[in-house]
Amino acid sequence: MQSKIDSSDQPARSFIETARRAQIIDQAVATIAELGFAQASLARIAKRAGISAGVISYYFAGKDDLIAEVAAHVFDAGEAWVRPKVMRCTSATEALRTFLIASVDYIATSPSNVLAMMNITHAGPKPDGAPRFDPNVTLGRSEGLSRVLEWGQKTGEFRAFAVPVMVTTVIQAINGVTPALARDPRLDLAAYATELADLFDRATRKDLP
Amino acid sequence: MQSKIDSSDQPARSFIETARRAQIIDQAVATIAELGFAQASLARIAKRAGISAGVISYYFAGKDDLIAEVAAHVFDAGEAWVRPKVMRCTSATEALRTFLIASVDYIATSPSNVLAMMNITHAGPKPDGAPRFDPNVTLGRSEGLSRVLEWGQKTGEFRAFAVPVMVTTVIQAINGVTPALARDPRLDLAAYATELADLFDRATRKDLP
DNA sequence: TCAATTTTTGATTGCATGATCAAATTTTAG
DNA sequence: CTAAAATTTGATCATGCAATCAAAAATTGA
Numbered sequence: 184m185q186s187k188i189d190s191s192d193q194p195a196r197s198f199i200e201t202a203r204r205a206q207i208i209d210q211a212v213a214t215i216a217e218l219g220f221a222q223a224s225l226a227r228i229a230k231r232a233g234i235s236a237g238v239i240s241y242y243f244a245g246k247d248d249l250i251a252e253v254a255a256h257v258f259d260a261g262e263a264w265v266r267p268k269v270m271r272c273t274s275a276t277e278a279l280r281t282f283l284i285a286s287v288d289y290i291a292t293s294p295s296n297v298l299a300m301m302n303i304t305h306a307g308p309k310p311d312g313a314p315r316f317d318p319n320v321t322l323g324r325s326e327g328l329s330r331v332l333e334w335g336q337k338t339g340e341f342r343a344f345a346v347p348v349m350v351t352t353v354i355q356a357i358n359g360v361t362p363a364l365a366r367d368p369r370l371d372l373a374a375y376a377t378e379l380a381d382l383f384d385r386a387t388r389k390d391l392p
Numbered sequence: 393m394q395s396k397i398d399s400s401d402q403p404a405r406s407f408i409e410t411a412r413r414a415q416i417i418d419q420a421v422a423t424i425a426e427l428g429f430a431q432a433s434l435a436r437i438a439k440r441a442g443i444s445a446g447v448i449s450y451y452f453a454g455k456d457d458l459i460a461e462v463a464a465h466v467f468d469a470g471e472a473w474v475r476p477k478v479m480r481c482t483s484a485t486e487a488l489r490t491f492l493i494a495s496v497d498y499i500a501t502s503p504s505n506v507l508a509m510m511n512i513t514h515a516g517p518k519p520d521g522a523p524r525f526d527p528n529v530t531l532g533r534s535e536g537l538s539r540v541l542e543w544g545q546k547t548g549e550f551r552a553f554a555v556p557v558m559v560t561t562v563i564q565a566i567n568g569v570t571p572a573l574a575r576d577p578r579l580d581l582a583a584y585a586t587e588l589a590d591l592f593d594r595a596t597r598k599d600l601p
Numbered sequence: 602t603c604a605a606t607t608t609t610t611g612a613t614t615g616c617a618t619g620a621t622c623a624a625a626t627t628t629t630a631g
Numbered sequence: 632c633t634a635a636a637a638t639t640t641g642a643t644c645a646t647g648c649a650a651t652c653a654a655a656a657a658t659t660g661a
Contacts (some may be wrong), residue, residue, distance in 0.1 A: 199608080199658090224648060235610045240650060342594075347572075348587040355568035359560045378557040385551075386595040408628090408638080433618060444640045449620060 192284060204252075206232055211253045225249075237245050257293075264289045275335025276388060279353075282328060282381040287376035288355045291364075325350055335387060342389045353383060413451050413461075415441055420462045434458075453485060466502075473498045477534055485597060486543025488562075489589040490536060495566045496585035500573075534559055538588060551598045 196204070210232035215223045225246060226373035229236045243249040265285040272278035328350050356379055364370055385391065405413070419441035424432045436457060438445045451456040474494040481487035537559050544550035565588055573579050594600065 203608090224400045225650090233616065236649090237611075237651080241608075245616085246649065258490065344591065344640080345583070345587045348584055349591065351568045351572050352565045352591060354589065355564040356561045359564035363556075363560050374554070375557055379561065382553065382561060382595045386591045391600070406637085412638090434620085435618075445619090446641075447639065448619080450638075455619065 190209070200242065203234075203238065207234075207239055207242060207249070208253050208256050212247060212257060213384065249380065260293065261286070261289050262327065264293075269327060269331065275331055275338060275340045276384065278331045279335065279383060279387060282331060283353070283357065283380045283383060284376045287360055287372055290360050291372045325354055328353060332387070339389060341387045344387065349387065356383070396448070409451065412443075412447065416443075416448055416451060416458070417462050417465050418575045420465060421456060424462070469502065470495070470498050471536065473502075478536060478540065484540055484547060484549045486591065488544065488592060488596060491540060492562070492566065492584045492589045492592060496569055496581055497587065499566065499569050500581045534563055537562060548598060550596045553596065558596065565592070 197388050207228065211223065211228045215227045218227070225239050229239055239249065242254070265282060268285045269278050269281050272281050329346055332341065332346045332349055336343065336346075360372070360375065363375065364372075373382050397575055416437065420432065420437045423437045423440050427436070434448050435445050446459065452461070474491060477490050477494045480486050481490050538555055541555045541558055545552065545555075547586065569581070569584065572584065573581075
């Protein structure tokens with residue numbers, strides 16, 4: 184009867200609690216992906232998950248809290264997909280290329296397609312002016328990309344440029360896959376990824392082939 | 393008493409009708425810019441415009457219709473800001489640079505900051521699968537950019553690349569100003585714009601300085 | 602086994618929204 | 632001036648929503 188939501192600093196979650204939260208987050212992702220963000224009500228998510236409406240409120244402090252965890256989950260999954268591929272690279276040039284191609288690949292094959300827009304959708308100010316949703320959820324998680332760019336500058340592969348601007352631009356370019364796909368569902372994503380890789384190769388490298 | 397909304401193929405709008413529609417659109421822009429998209433209800437927009445709630449429904453078929461017109465208005469204004477500056481350029485290289493700098497400038501100084509995200513926010517599928525909002529509103533209006541890029545390829549200033557990918561990437565890069573500003577409100581936009589110009593200079597030109 | 606605890610249910614609450622409409626007001630035209 | 636038309640009002644309607652909560656059910660542990 185007592186809700187858990189605001190108590191735990193140390194989560195110490197029970198097995199069932201962890202499972203339920205994961206189930207709810209998964210179904211929230213699926214619902215958003217299928218119906219779009221605006222139509223993804225708690226009731227619909229609960230129905231899809233095959234559970235009662237109140238359960239979500241039992242495990243999450245509110246819808247904002249759920250959405251925040253959904254976003255974190257999606258972006259973590261993306262990072263888990265991209266990171267090992269980038270880590271294997273032996274040059275910054277190759278790493279940047281890999282980052283771009285793997286990211287487009289991930290967006291194309293995961294339900295995150297719709298979710299990529301969440302950080303923008305929710306970036307708008309609340310009435311009180313405080314941001315409703317931390318826009319760093321996407322960009323703050325791109326430390327890996329920052330490190331690749333700095334690496335390339337250190338080794339002299341890359342020219343001098345402002346890393347934050349380049350980070351933002353790369354992330355935005357990747358997110359651009361979503362509207363591009365919306366415009367033309369038959370889009371050749373592999374070709375698109377290659378184009379992006381070439382583009383940023385040009386934009387970053389000091390000595391061009 | 394009879395509503396106008398779905399009748400006119402040829403608008404043939406009265407003076408007062410034109411003025412009211414413009415007023416409503418302006419106040420909708422201001423409301424969205426101030427409170428964010430989610431909080432911009434018809435009632436709030438009407439209140440801000442100092443008119444009764446029903447008037448909006450009298451002139452617009454529905455909220456979606458209003459939003460569509462708001463978007464068109466904002467993007468038209470952006471085009472009007474950027475276009476003449478680009479037209480004055482004597483090379484594609486200069487034109488692309490000007491396009492980027494003027495666009496960042498426009499986003500920075502207009503309420504469109506928040507509105508730039510609308511095409512994404514509303515790009516999600518409706519329940520019936522039909523797009524609620526044409527994603528081409530932004531990108532379909534970037535014929536000017538397409539023409540600049542094709543021009544540069546024709547004159548040999550630019551290397552060979554897929555124009556649609558480059559268009560999407562440039563637009564996304566410009567839209568990236570919004571989250572970048574949200575992250576750091578003290579961002580030096582002029583420097584940001586210059587970085588972008590350099591970045592795409594590198595990405596597009598055949599012969600680099 | 603059985604009492605305490607956790608989890609789930611599903612009805613309910615209160616609220617904000619978009620839309621509607623008859624009546625009131627203003628404008629237009631003859 | 633006056634009647635018709637256009638415009639505006641403001642109350643009202645139906646809807647969908649997040650959140651709440653008492654009660655039921657399931658689980659746990661002694």
